[in-house]
Amino acid sequence: MAINKKESFTKKEQDLAEFAKAIAHPARIAILKVLAQRNECICGEIVEVLPLAQSTVSQHLKELKNAGLINGAVDGPRTCYCINWKAFEKFSVEFNFLFSTLKIKNEKSCC
Amino acid sequence: MAINKKESFTKKEQDLAEFAKAIAHPARIAILKVLAQRNECICGEIVEVLPLAQSTVSQHLKELKNAGLINGAVDGPRTCYCINWKAFEKFSVEFNFLFSTLKIKNEKSCC
DNA sequence: ATGTTTAATCGTATATTTGCGATATAGGAT
């Protein structure tokens, strides 16, 4: 990979790809599930549930946070995380727009 | 990454992550857009549209095909691709199930 | 048979991701 070609695509394409990358790992999907189910913010309870080391979970959380999919609030020695539903809504709309609308137009595939 | 930890997650989580990974690159999103817009199957016309070498586009197409998102039919010296809408529908439902339903349950985030 | 066109694959270089242990940091309690 000589140069980074990603920048030659549109911002929408890059953003959607970024979002997809954030959820492109089962561990991160599992983390999001836990956060969604417990409603309230959680920290290292995720480590107990997942088959991963603490540092690895922390790294996944960082990636989800960087992608804007979760929020993290420092609460004493622990950090409380929760899902950023607004961001999720945005990407969900983007995703559905990109494919659902096009799908209606040409339902019949050739091959 | 000593061992592959991905297998310790559920099949649904793995499948959804797999799908997300397939669209986790702007080039592949762009390819899907082209395929959706032209309706009929296309081959190396994609190379003309994208800022990537032929071999790179071919590789991306292979990944999309492996993920089941597109179909490819050999037609003489060329290969005709098109979107597998059924697979897309499946993953779209899976995605929306995972998050939309949970979202309704707990709209208010703590942080 | 030879050449042309189209696409897949190979080999290679580099970048990024994944994962862990060890270490640092920071807040609370004693």
Next chain:
DNA sequence: ATCCTATATCGCAAATATACGATTAAACAT
């Protein structure tokens, strides 16, 4: 001040992903 707990970060190793040029393969025409 010292200890404990919780989390973030560092450093490292291994695996994957990205990208390209060169080569191969396959269909078709000349």
